[in-house]
Amino acid sequence: MADRWYYCLKHNRAEKGLQCWFRDRMGPYPDQATAERALEIAHARNEQADARDRKWTEGS
16 A cells, blocks of 8 residues: 555645545545546546436436
8 A cells, every 4th residue: 555646635635655644535546646636536426426316316
């Protein structure tokens, strides 16, 4: 895990390895560029899940 990248919510940056407390981290990610996009990735996944929930709730 020391060679994996994480996004630190406390410091708002990508960090290599287990530098911060687990509840302040998102990841692991395969590289720094992906870790830097962590919030964007999470937002997109949440929108997809919300759309599936709406579809299921509405019965479509």
